[in-house]
Amino acid sequence: MPRLVLPFVLLFLTACREDVRMLTGQEIQSLFTHDRKIAFTRLSFAGSALLRVDGTFEVSIPRLGEDTGTWWLDGDRICSRWAEFRKGQDLCALAGALPDGTYRGMFAASGTRLGDFWFVD
DSSP: OHHHHHHHHHHHHHHHHHTOEEOOHHHHHHHTSSOEEEEEEETTEEEEEEEOTTSEEEEEETTTEEEEEEEEEETTEEEEEESSTTTTOEEEEEEEEOTTSOEEEEETTTOOEEEEEEEOO
């Protein structure tokens, strides 16, 4: 039985990733030519953020509060450092476009889902 489960799990994970068209660094940069407000979901959290072209952001997550930080591009990855929520640790993610016009962040190292976001401006 375990031998049958593994192929189905791999097929499911592959199918999920195929729905996402991964963005290049240049495509990500073109999304942020001016200040942009996004809404996002991650696990059981939802919130919004204002990402500024100067590389700063403000974020609001009703269940956690508000925070500030910096963001930057590193090749095809979008990276951020939050002042409080992640205790100043860097997080870099890949971004992909979904068919419905929203975007998905994925951990760069593993390719697993980080969360989804969309523009509200």
